[in-house]
Amino acid sequence: MFTPVSSGADCLALDLAAAMEMARRQSPAISENRIAITEARKEIKEIFGLFHSPQFELISYGGMVSDARGDITDTPDSNEDYGHMGPFFKADITAVQPIYSFGKYDNAMGAGKNNVAMKKAVFRESVNILGFEVAKAFLGVAAGSEGERIGRELVQHYRELLDRLEKMVEEQDGDIDAGHLLEAKTMLFEVEKQASRPEVDREKAMLYLRGLLGRDQDFAVEVIPVEEPGLDLNSNFFPLFLDFSRHHSPLLQSYDFGLESLKQKAALEKKMKYPDLFVAMGAGYGIAPNRDKQTNAFINDDYNYKKLGGVLGLKWDFNYHINSSKEEKALLEYRKIAAKKKVAMLKLEGGLRKAYTEARNNKKLLLAVEKSIKSARTWLRLENENFDMGIGDVKRLVKAYQAYYKLKGSEIETRFHYLLSLAELAKGAGDMDLFLLWIQNGKVAIPLNEKNEKYEQDEK
Structure with missing residues (x-):
């Protein structure tokens, strides 16, 4: 949705699903693969037309031609007499209908359909890769925004601490003197340095996210943080997920369809050694008023005629060496793609x-850092209480602040890496919608439905 901000510009507030959808709609790579699917479908139409549709050819033209009177035995005109010219018009049409190709059509259509399926798988993989890049940038922006908030909170609390120290030094309250104050102010740089780091990381991720969304770099984008799905550390998840991914991955599917297409192509080239049967019909009409019509069946006037006929024909390509070479090349390409598939599986x-x-590992670290934050919060509260009573140590209090907020930063960073590793799992399976499903359901699990109907509309 679009919401106004104080600067007068537009702010685009997105959750991860909306960001992935927006990136997909404007991505040039997605458009390119969608066009490739359309091209592959057109090739199937060409195959059908080549083997099943009649091939029509019409040639028609008119002009001027010399006179021809009489017949073959008696005529006053000569074929070199151009003194008397008259108009003529002629039209010839032929139709050739293939009737049997000895299996060539089936192999050509099989290669074409598998090529379409391969292009669709490549399309899904491009959507998958784009979705992962969007998720990575999105999670980076969300983590950076949370880190900025924690950093501002750290600096604010630390400056409040400095104000308290200045007041205590002025009032000579407790054992706090100017040396303690200077020591605390000296540490301010490290505190601000620690607090500013998330802002830089967030801006880098935001620049990348805007680019993926097709937005100008000055356009305001607000991301809605994702909920962290749970991962059962004691389950037998991975072997089942690996098997699921092998069957679900569009990358591996593209290799499978490509291999089947090449197999059909090799079979087609092998069958090119066999003939094609066809029937053909032809009709022609020519008229030249200044030329006498000939009734003798053995005489043919190219400008004054009526023709109609049909034949049963045989077309045979005897280029066996060329056809064998094409078959061998298709088989070699098959072996090459099969080797690439093995590499892709590894x-x-x-x-x-x-x-x-x-x-x-990140899930374990996340659980550990959450426990450490509880301890750090208790330590910080204890140091604050000691400081208020005048028995605290400035350096220990500053360290307690730094430790607490450093752990908060580590929590954000660990959560980012945990979510990113889950996104990589979904990407490996070939469907970033899995990641969205895990976030929605609050747990990482293998879906029961492996169908890809959700891509059909985009592929069109």
Whole structure:
């Protein structure tokens, strides 16, 4: 949705699902792959037309031609006599209908349909990759925004501490003297440095996110933070998820469809050694008023005639060496793509193992840092109480502040890496909507429905 901000500009407030959808709608890469699907479908129409539709050809023209009177035995005119010219018009039409191709049509159509399926899988993979990039930038902006808030809170509280120290020094309250105040002010730089780091990270992520969304770099974007889905650390999740990903990944599916298309293409080239049967019909009409019509069946006047006929024909390509070479090239391409698929499967498994391991580790770290924050909060409260009673140590109080807010920053960073590793898991499975589903349901699980109907409208 769009909401106004005080500057008068527009602010685009998005959740992750809306951001992914917006990026998909304007992405040039997505448009390119959508066009590739359309092109592949057009090729199927061409195949059908080549093997099943009659091929029509019409040639029609008119002009001037010399006179021709009489017949073959008696005429006053000569073929070199151009002194008397008259108009003529002629039209010839032929129709060739393929009737049998010895299996070529089935192989050509099989190659074409698998090519369309491959393009669709490539389309889904491009959507998947784009979705991951959007999620990475989105999570970075959300983490940076939360870090900025914590940083502002740290600086505010620390400056309040400095004000308290100045007041105590002025009032000579307790054991606090000017040395303690100077020591605390000296540490202000480190505090502000720690607080400013998230702002830089957020701006980098925001620049990338705006680019993915197709927005100008001065356009205000507000992200709605995502909820953290749970991950069962004791479940047998990964083996099942790996098996799911092998069958669900559009990248692997694109290789499968590409291999089947090449197999059909090789079979097609092999069958090019066989003939094609066809029937053909032709009709022609020519008229030249200044030329006498000939009734002798053995005489043909190219400017004055009526023709009609039909044939059963055979078309045979005897270029066996060329056809064999094309078949061998298709089989070699098949072997090359099969090798690439094996590499892709190894990369997929390795990437999923890495992402799952990182997700488990980050989940453990997140649980640990949450416990540490509770202890740090208690320590900070204790140091504040001691300081108020005049028995506290400035350095210990400052360290308590820094420790608490550093842990808060670590919590944000760890949560970011945890969510990012889950996004990488979904990306490896080939469907970033899995990540959205996990966020919505609050837990990481394998979906029961593996269908891809949600992409059909976009593919069109």
